[in-house]
Amino acid sequence: MASADETQAVYDDFLDHVKRLTYVGDATGVLQWDQEVMMPEGGTPARSKQRSVLSTVHHDMLVDDDLAGYLDDLDDADLDAEQQAVVREVRRQHERAVSVPSDLVERISETTSNALPVWKQAKADDDFAEFAPILEDLVELKREYAAAIDPDRDPYEVLFEEYEPYLGIDTAEAVLERLRDELVPLIEEIEASDATLADPFDGTYPDADQEALVREALDTLDYDWEHGRLDTAPHPFSSGTQFDARVTTRFDESDPLGALGSTIHEFGHATYTLGLPREQYGSPLGQNRDLSVHESQSRLWENHVGRSLPFWELFADTVAEHLDEDVSPQAGYEAMNQIYPDNLIRVEADELTYHMHIILRFEIERDLIRGDLDVSEVPQVWNDKMEAYLGIRPDTDAEGCLQDIHWSHGSFGYFPTYSLGSVMAAQLYAAAADDIEDLDYQIRQGEFGELHDWLTRNVHRHGARYETDALVQEATGESFTADYFVDYATEKFGRLYDL
Amino acid sequence: MASADETQAVYDDFLDHVKRLTYVGDATGVLQWDQEVMMPEGGTPARSKQRSVLSTVHHDMLVDDDLAGYLDDLDDADLDAEQQAVVREVRRQHERAVSVPSDLVERISETTSNALPVWKQAKADDDFAEFAPILEDLVELKREYAAAIDPDRDPYEVLFEEYEPYLGIDTAEAVLERLRDELVPLIEEIEASDATLADPFDGTYPDADQEALVREALDTLDYDWEHGRLDTAPHPFSSGTQFDARVTTRFDESDPLGALGSTIHEFGHATYTLGLPREQYGSPLGQNRDLSVHESQSRLWENHVGRSLPFWELFADTVAEHLDEDVSPQAGYEAMNQIYPDNLIRVEADELTYHMHIILRFEIERDLIRGDLDVSEVPQVWNDKMEAYLGIRPDTDAEGCLQDIHWSHGSFGYFPTYSLGSVMAAQLYAAAADDIEDLDYQIRQGEFGELHDWLTRNVHRHGARYETDALVQEATGESFTADYFVDYATEKFGRLYDL
Numbered sequence: 001m002a003s004a005d006e007t008q009a010v011y012d013d014f015l016d017h018v019k020r021l022t023y024v025g026d027a028t029g030v031l032q033w034d035q036e037v038m039m040p041e042g043g044t045p046a047r048s049k050q051r052s053v054l055s056t057v058h059h060d061m062l063v064d065d066d067l068a069g070y071l072d073d074l075d076d077a078d079l080d081a082e083q084q085a086v087v088r089e090v091r092r093q094h095e096r097a098v099s100v101p102s103d104l105v106e107r108i109s110e111t112t113s114n115a116l117p118v119w120k121q122a123k124a125d126d127d128f129a130e131f132a133p134i135l136e137d138l139v140e141l142k143r144e145y146a147a148a149i150d151p152d153r154d155p156y157e158v159l160f161e162e163y164e165p166y167l168g169i170d171t172a173e174a175v176l177e178r179l180r181d182e183l184v185p186l187i188e189e190i191e192a193s194d195a196t197l198a199d200p201f202d203g204t205y206p207d208a209d210q211e212a213l214v215r216e217a218l219d220t221l222d223y224d225w226e227h228g229r230l231d232t233a234p235h236p237f238s239s240g241t242q243f244d245a246r247v248t249t250r251f252d253e254s255d256p257l258g259a260l261g262s263t264i265h266e267f268g269h270a271t272y273t274l275g276l277p278r279e280q281y282g283s284p285l286g287q288n289r290d291l292s293v294h295e296s297q298s299r300l301w302e303n304h305v306g307r308s309l310p311f312w313e314l315f316a317d318t319v320a321e322h323l324d325e326d327v328s329p330q331a332g333y334e335a336m337n338q339i340y341p342d343n344l345i346r347v348e349a350d351e352l353t354y355h356m357h358i359i360l361r362f363e364i365e366r367d368l369i370r371g372d373l374d375v376s377e378v379p380q381v382w383n384d385k386m387e388a389y390l391g392i393r394p395d396t397d398a399e400g401c402l403q404d405i406h407w408s409h410g411s412f413g414y415f416p417t418y419s420l421g422s423v424m425a426a427q428l429y430a431a432a433a434d435d436i437e438d439l440d441y442q443i444r445q446g447e448f449g450e451l452h453d454w455l456t457r458n459v460h461r462h463g464a465r466y467e468t469d470a471l472v473q474e475a476t477g478e479s480f481t482a483d484y485f486v487d488y489a490t491e492k493f494g495r496l497y498d499l
Numbered sequence: 500m501a502s503a504d505e506t507q508a509v510y511d512d513f514l515d516h517v518k519r520l521t522y523v524g525d526a527t528g529v530l531q532w533d534q535e536v537m538m539p540e541g542g543t544p545a546r547s548k549q550r551s552v553l554s555t556v557h558h559d560m561l562v563d564d565d566l567a568g569y570l571d572d573l574d575d576a577d578l579d580a581e582q583q584a585v586v587r588e589v590r591r592q593h594e595r596a597v598s599v600p601s602d603l604v605e606r607i608s609e610t611t612s613n614a615l616p617v618w619k620q621a622k623a624d625d626d627f628a629e630f631a632p633i634l635e636d637l638v639e640l641k642r643e644y645a646a647a648i649d650p651d652r653d654p655y656e657v658l659f660e661e662y663e664p665y666l667g668i669d670t671a672e673a674v675l676e677r678l679r680d681e682l683v684p685l686i687e688e689i690e691a692s693d694a695t696l697a698d699p700f701d702g703t704y705p706d707a708d709q710e711a712l713v714r715e716a717l718d719t720l721d722y723d724w725e726h727g728r729l730d731t732a733p734h735p736f737s738s739g740t741q742f743d744a745r746v747t748t749r750f751d752e753s754d755p756l757g758a759l760g761s762t763i764h765e766f767g768h769a770t771y772t773l774g775l776p777r778e779q780y781g782s783p784l785g786q787n788r789d790l791s792v793h794e795s796q797s798r799l800w801e802n803h804v805g806r807s808l809p810f811w812e813l814f815a816d817t818v819a820e821h822l823d824e825d826v827s828p829q830a831g832y833e834a835m836n837q838i839y840p841d842n843l844i845r846v847e848a849d850e851l852t853y854h855m856h857i858i859l860r861f862e863i864e865r866d867l868i869r870g871d872l873d874v875s876e877v878p879q880v881w882n883d884k885m886e887a888y889l890g891i892r893p894d895t896d897a898e899g900c901l902q903d904i905h906w907s908h909g910s911f912g913y914f915p916t917y918s919l920g921s922v923m924a925a926q927l928y929a930a931a932a933d934d935i936e937d938l939d940y941q942i943r944q945g946e947f948g949e950l951h952d953w954l955t956r957n958v959h960r961h962g963a964r965y966e967t968d969a970l971v972q973e974a975t976g977e978s979f980t981a982d983y984f985v986d987y988a989t990e991k992f993g994r995l996y997d998l
Contacts, residue, residue: 019548020552020555023545023548023549023551023552023553024549024552024553024556026545026549027526027530027549027550027552027553030529030530030533030549031526031529031530033533034529034532034533034537038533038537038728039743040724040725040726040727040728040743040745041725042723042725042726042742042743043726043739043740043742043743044742045742045777045780046525046740046741046742046743046780047742047743049518049522049780049781050522050523050525050526050529051526052522053519053522053523053526054522054523054526056519057523057556224541225539226539226540226541227539227541227542228539229537229539240542241542241545242545243541243542243543243544243545243546244538244539244541244542244545244546246539278544281544281545281548282548
């Protein structure tokens, strides 16, 4: 039995190693941000090499014998709850990593770097055949990857755990099925409704005006510019650390609300990152819980704040001014909550049909990874499912199965976390609204401090200390449930569409 | 004796290791670029950690036992000339790195980190005494550093080789002395001359107009935007790889020619980087020779092109249009070549007096490192030398010995490479003009293809294959000499100032 001092010394060395690992990962994040936002196109070959070697360095540090030794030594050591959480998180990642041979890691990293421009070109050319060969490579590589971790389990389940280690694929499938069961009839009711929602935004709006608008939205929501910045990217994302969490957006001259919603969404991600404890930088206690929780933060701000009537009571005049349009709070609120099942593009989807886009992708990628579907069949299956779930059929692959970047990143198992996050957002927002009595009033006044504090206190500051369901319980007093989302959606859209 | 196949196998492993080392270094370069150009201020603590861990990873890969083993194995192996060059370059860096104890590296890194804010404050307070103690520490640490590498040689020579390993301190001193002997009387003659050069740029010019101007300059000079970009930075620099070589500049509303000159200067650095062979990326054969050669490329474009009459015959109308000023070719040419010996600041100096600023720093830092000068004497000696070389005396240390950042970085031996680069630029340009018969005419026509080709063929494509003097010989048929610079300066300024 080691003495407390010896244990502390081992833990300190262990934590130092873990932090260095995080720093390497965050350095890679900077290279990634740069590649998507700043890098000239011709830079790809060098960037692929740089990212690939950092990914190897990261992997080597994760499978390192020293780290294995620390984990062994700390196995039955007397640790406090926070230390145990750190060990749990690192052990999980270490065990995954030692299962995967490093040459496979390197092949995946290089292939995904190369896939990005191929996907972009295929999308521009509307030619799935250009992308298919490298997508086949990626599916095969990720199957190999899953088999290396656990050859006896469903490879899709194994990949899903990469993004969402603690919720379980069964919970995920149950929630997605519940959503489909509840939302398909709700969407049908909306389509059948006679209600017409206002939409004052039928003009074209210069990028510069939209940019001024979204920058003012970020100001209004208290984005911390000392620790962030806003840029454009073809596929908006947020990345960084608690010291530097950046937001990207994009502008479509006919869709200013798209830019506004997307900016608030990425802002929500950035608030989570910025709310992580700075003094824990590098430790899992200073890192976010997984993708569903991250998405819950973006969806909470995008949907429960940005698509709420109180927010439009606050912000309609600002929108009107920047876009030079007559916008009442009610009209803005209605425009932001239009349901349009004939939309083909996930990132342009409304709050309800969005989930049908996710379910479709989830089913396709699951079948690809399970070997039940061939890459060549993807366009056909995609289009068939769009028809089945939303009654529409894409004319082109650019507007169909080539629209998303994710598979070119080798991300299979990622999509479900979007819907899981929305569901979690509803649960968290209900709890926050319960604790903060006059939250609607505060939003109307442009006071977001208490909501930020609530989220920081109940979610952000914990980092990865709690497993996902425990975190949800800690914040809301209940296990993860779809009830709040279903109630919220039924109530809100029932009212908007006179159902 | 190893078989050819065995040797090739060792060489391949060796080269793979070397390339990975380069990729880590280049990744650090991206983090650095981002920090100086894009990063929000609050990001510093996390970025320091990220850069520090990458720097450790890089160092570990350089002192690595595997690498030592490869170098041993390749010591007497039968290698071709290119392979020998690669081994020579890596061996030199490896041997330096293993000589320096890691705690000394760490102490230097810590002290330079601390020195930066101290220097800034001392400069703001115009109080050398605030900076003196940490400068003493830095001098001492760098003396230790030099002694660790070679205790039997002049420590300044050892430090100089960090930036310029192959020219030799004797050559450097001879060139700098020649410059001093030739330029001091030339500058005196210019001061005594009655000639007045035109300067039509006495207004203020908005940043946006200046940016449009320098972007058009980059277009005109065939900057490859597919592999580069232009941004602003407080201290302009260029960085990147042969796939992605970026330029930064800065704007001062009263000094549009400053932005133009600085942009063309950084463009020159970028052309060198972009001219390195892409297929050798990661190997020393795909990396630049050292600082003097790099500076020769920036100075060649800045001075021999950008400050030439043919360029102004081409570009005066464009300048006139963007800056809304009446600018004839002759007036622009004269404005770009003003000599003003009463300037105290190196980075604002003209093409001639610049070298006196360098020689002064060289003499002071050399004497500091050799132990022939005490830190406390620096302000006095600085001011005396300014008076001796340029006939002016700073009123403050902020405008004197505190003006440059270099010593606070622990960079001793760096300054001379600026002047050596200018000298080399003149020699290379003379050789190019000899080979390209109608070079002036081509410049007047805006045709830069042949000059780019000449530089790529004779300088860039060799990477670090040749030692510096061999590279100069390869390109010009002669050893490195100050003759061409002296002729160029005497002829050009003689004509401009009617000497």
